[in-house]
Amino acid sequence: DAGVTQSPTHLIKTRGQQVTLRCSPKSGHDTVSWYQQALGQGPQFIFQYYEEEERQRGNFPDRFSGHQFPNYSSELNVNALLLGDSALYLCASSRFAQGNYSPLHFGNGTRLTVT
Amino acid sequence: LAKTTQPISMDSYEGQEVNITCSHNNIATNDYITWYQQFPSQGPRFIIQGYKTKVTNEVASLFIPADRKSSTLSLPRVSLSDTAVYYCLVGDHGPGAGSYQLTFGKGTKLSVIP
Numbered sequence: 001d002a003g004v005t006q007s008p009t010h011l012i013k014t015r016g017q018q019v020t021l022r023c024s025p026k027s028g029h030d031t032v033s034w035y036q037q038a039l040g041q042g043p044q045f046i047f048q049y050y051e052e053e054e055r056q057r058g059n060f061p062d063r064f065s066g067h068q069f070p071n072y073s074s075e076l077n078v079n080a081l082l083l084g085d086s087a088l089y090l091c092a093s094s095r096f097a098q099g100n101y102s103p104l105h106f107g108n109g110t111r112l113t114v115t
Numbered sequence: 116l117a118k119t120t121q122p123i124s125m126d127s128y129e130g131q132e133v134n135i136t137c138s139h140n141n142i143a144t145n146d147y148i149t150w151y152q153q154f155p156s157q158g159p160r161f162i163i164q165g166y167k168t169k170v171t172n173e174v175a176s177l178f179i180p181a182d183r184k185s186s187t188l189s190l191p192r193v194s195l196s197d198t199a200v201y202y203c204l205v206g207d208h209g210p211g212a213g214s215y216q217l218t219f220g221k222g223t224k225l226s227v228i229p
Contacts, residue, residue, distance in 0.1 A: 004158070033217075035219075040221075041221050042202060042219030042221050042222055043159065043219045044219070045217060045218070052163050088156070090158050090159075091158075092158070103133060103149060103161040103164055104151075104159075104161065104217065106158025106159050106160065107158050107160065108156070108158050109156075109157075109158055110221075111156070
């Protein structure tokens with residue numbers, strides 16, 4: 001039973017470029033959330049997708065966008081990259097219908113470096 | 116969203132029991148308390164979740180007093196491999212909940228000493 005998988009594991013981009021990160025949820029999960037984790041900080045919520053729609057959004061600019069596909073996998077897109085976007089980007093999956101007991105299962109993230 | 120407060124760091128010797136307390140004074144009625152563990156360059160890993168009283172699983176116990184304004188994660192007989200950052204989160208995970216945003220603080224960095 002595969003857990004949450006993310007690709008690529010590492011990425012180096014130049015300021016102003018665009019990047020796409022990918023996530024496959026744990027088998028049986030239908031909800032995907034994305035988090036940004038800067039060095040030494042806790043993960044910060046970016047947004048959550050369920051039924052191919054953005055359901056919740058954190059305090060991130062519109063440069064951050066996402067998509068969820070019919071197979072529940074998801075993409076995170078970041079446009080016009082800034083140096084401050086350098087971080088570990090984490091994807092987490094869960095089961096929306098599991099009620100109040102639906103802990104998040106995280107992937108090991110994509111390390112993005114913007115130069 | 117309920118905010119949490121945890122100690123920034125803790126040290127413990129191998130074999131000791133470690134208790135990490137988290138304060139969440141404005142916890143809401145529907146909120147659950149969840150603890151995650153994170154190793155460097157890895158995603159957080161779910162440890163335990165509870166609503167009230169005591170919950171125990173194979174790796175930890177979670178103690179929640181009646182007022183639910185705090186919780187304590189207890190790790191029995193820690194080993195070097197328990198060195199990690201531990202996050203306490205409070206939120207309503209339910210479907211249709213007003214907000215599913217789980218707010219991570221900076222967590223507690225636990226260092227286990229040989």
